[in-house]
Every structure is written in C-alpha cells, then in structure tokens.
Amino acid sequence: MSEPVLELIGLRKAYGALVVTDGVDLCVPHGELHALIGPNGAGKTTLMNQISGNASPSAGEIRLLGETVTHLSVAARARRGMARSFQISSVLPEFTVLENVALSVQARSGSSYRFWSAASREARLNDRAMGALAEVGLQDRAYAPAGQISHGEKRALEIAMALVLEPKILLLDEPMAGTGHEESERITALLRRLKGRYAIVLVEHDMQAVFALADRVSVLVYGKVIASGPPTSIRENAEVRAAYLGDEEFA
C-alpha cells in the first residue's frame, strides 16, 4: 500500500485558552480530493496555514510523504512538494500574468542564483508557463499585469502557479470565494480535471462544489473533526446537520 501524501497526527493549536485546532488527525492518499468544511470560525484556514507552514502548531505532527515537516519553513515545504492558494488572492501584482507563472516554473527549474541572462527570454520558463495558463484558461490574459485582472482570473492564476510547481499536494483555500457563478463553475470544472492527478485539500464554502468534487469530506467544528467520510455519509450525518443547522445547503 502506498504511503499517504499528507498525514496530520494529533495536530493542536491554541492561542492561550482558545483552542483553534483540537487534535486533528487527517490522512490524504495520492489522488484524493479531500474537502474540509465547517461553519465560519471552525479553524479551517488556521489548519491550512499549519499544513503549509504559515502558522506553527502547538503540538502534533505533520508528515509529507512520510517525512516529518512540522517545523520546516514555508519555502522548505514548498520545495518538498506543497503548493497552495490563499483565501485572499495572492499574486505578484506588478508582474504580468505570464511572469507570475514563469517565476513559479523557475522555482522548480534550476538555480535562481543566475545574475546575467534575461529571465524573460528563457523559452523553457515561458513555454511551461503558457501551457499552464492554457490549462486554466488564462492564455489570453498572459500579458496583463496580474494586479489588474479580475478576481476570478486571479484565482485561476493562483492555480496555474501551483500546478507548475509539480506539487505532490495542492492546498486550495476557498478557490471559489468571491467569484461569480460562471467563474466558480469554471473553477469547479478545472478542479474536476485536476482531480486524481494530485492529492488535494480543498477548503470551500460552496457545498454544491464540495459534494460534486470531493472523494472524502472532513467536517471541522471548533477546531475538531466531528465527521470524516465520503460525501454521501457526511450529508446524512446527524451531528453535521446539527452543526450546520439553518444552513439551507444541508436542508
């Protein structure tokens, strides 16, 4: 049996008396799309930040491909195969869309301590970047400054930047947040295409998308996983329904 790509063991984080991650165990095998859902303030983003290294847990362990990465920096984890998108779009605003992705390609393509030849003329970087832009449907926007594209386009750009990192696991924090109906359908379609190629942890509020995409769903409430399983069993879980009481998506 192949080892899991991502494993969380007894992960815990507390700010003083406030426990925001409370003994979370999670195991994501290769090719699985694992959705993390939960009401606002359940600690989903905090958990994502601990996985990516943007926040450090108080206790517990994080393993990436069997290797403990609990105390590694964000950059070190990224180099070991973690790629993420942020809840609030995070791009390099002054660079063009193409330059954003090319810089991401560069991170996996030889040394960046090269001081002389122009990066913009490296066909290897640009071709790869263009390919990824085509995959997410952004090739027409390649030369627009990334700070000036629409919100939905930024979300797609972030995914393109993550893809060229050749990740072992994708951490997507609300990739559909703030996007219009059409854009969110486009991203859903994109995720469906990516599914199976990578292990994916998806935090998302759009329940329709979650139940359409996820292989497994974990429900986080007050920092605790109260249920974990295939979408159908989560939909019928009484505890989950109670946590989401009043939410028409579950009604």
Place this chain on the structure above:
Amino acid sequence: MSGEAGALPLAAPAVPRPRAWLVGVVIFCALALAPLAVPFVGGNYLLLIGSRFMILAIAALSLDLLIGYGGLVSFGHAAFIGIGAYATGILAVHGFTEFYIAIPVAMLAGALFALVTGAVAIRTRGVYFIMITLAFAQMAFYVMGSLSAYGGDDGLTLPSRSLVFGSAALKSETVFFYAVLATLIIVTLALRRLVASRFGRVLQGLRQNRQRMEAMGYSAQGFQLTAYVIAGAIGALAGFLLANSTEFVSPAFMTWQRSGDLIIMVIIGGGGTLYGALVGALAFLSLEEGLSHVTDHWKLIFGPLLVLFVIAAPGGIARWLGWRAHE
C-alpha cells in the same frame, strides 16, 4: 496550445519603454561631452564636480537595487562608500597603489561588511531594517573615527591617486573623469542585466509579495542577503573612486546624512528603474551645487523644494516621465 506558446513574443509587448534607456544614452552622451566645456566654464573644477556627481550616482544605483527592486530601505549605504574609500586609502598608505589591487580589496571589504551586517539586518523588516542598517553604518563611522593610525577624525591623505599598471594617468582630471564615466556605464549596464535575470525577478517578487514567493519555495533571506552584498560591493567601488577623486578619506564619507542623501536621490529619481536613480543623483547634486553658490543657507531652500517635488511627482522623475518601473 503550449506548442504555439513558444512563437508568442516573450516580453510584454504592449508596454512602451524604450524611453528609459534612451534617457540613459542621452545622459551618458552629455557626460561624455561635458569635458569639452572645460575651457569655457569652471576649468578643472567642472571635471571634479562631474566626477563626484557620477561617483555618487554609482552609489545611488546600487542603493536602487535594494530600495527599488528589493524593497529593502537601507539607511546605511554611505558606510559602503566609506569602507571602499578607507580600503583604498589604507592600501595606498602601505604602498599598494595599483588599481587592480585596490578595486578588488575595496569591493571585497564592502561585500564582507554587507555580508556580516546584512545577515543580521535581513532578519528584520520595514522600520527595523532601516534602523539596524543605520546602526551598523554608525558603528562603521565611529570605528573609522577612532582609527588613530589612519588619521582618526581628521582623516587620511592619500599619497597619490591609484596607479594604472605603474602609470599615473589618473592624475589628469580629464582621464579620471572618463574613467569614472566608464565605471558608471558598466555599473548601469550590469545592474540592468541583473534586475532582468532570474535573480532579479525573484528579488522583485519578494518585494511585491513575500508570502506568495515563499509558498513557491523561495527563501527570502538568501536572495535579499545576496542583493545586499552586491549593493555593498558596488557602494565600495564608489568609495574607491571617491577616495581617488579627493585624494583624501575621512569618516565624513560615511555620515548618516550622506546615507539619507542617497535615499533621496533614489526617491526623487523614482525607485526601481535604475535610470531614475541616475537622474535623481544628478538632479539632487546639481541642485545642491547650484543653490550652495547662491546662499550659505541653501538647505532652507532645498528642503521645501524636496517636499514640493515629492508632492508634485510622488513616483519620482521616472514615473513622471511615464517609465514603467520594475521592468
């Protein structure tokens, strides 16, 4: 689709930006022709002033690498000038006057100081980075002031200008002027390459969005420290030239006021364009020179002028002329 991609223009096509380098060419040509005016205005004084302008422009260019491209507001850049100048002066006192010894030693000294102080400073950000670079520069200032063997506060007079393979050609103000101009052009072109390279892109990316860059796997500190060391070495190169220009070295080379002047040059020129720093340095120094002939209290005029300028052209001269920054 990706097959087609290779055929597409690789640089952003729609952005007009030849004006930036055109201004560079104009400036370099104007400087190259300036000595022709010597018989009519100023005599050798014009050459001395011109050399000094260009030397400080070299320092401002290296500071632009940190401020404009790296987002690292170093408030201690004059220390590198001082270290390069002292390295040159101390070597000369001990009989090492060849430029091919003085330049590498000066630049290595600047790089080493940058490496040691930068390794600490780069761990901080924003105002703390400003303060810690200032603190290190002040340390260097006081250390040089207490070096009684090399003149202490009074400074150190060089026995001569650096030799070029045994020849004293740099004694001629005209030759020295052109040597400085050649250095300025080389530094400008080298920095142009640097900022467009892979390394330059990473450095600019870190300024724009450090969190995103780290999520891609780039460790900020290594890149920023490397930029700091490069800028320090170039600052020390300016110091080597300044020591030769005045044939004198003193702690006054590395006062915090000079560090502040360099920041102002970069800001009024417009950070992140290189040519902006060049224009900024020349504008700043011309204004200073011009006003100081009018009145002893020239700072009373200079200060408000700077304020007005920053209000009128917040992106500096470069932005005002419509150059695209961070290219």
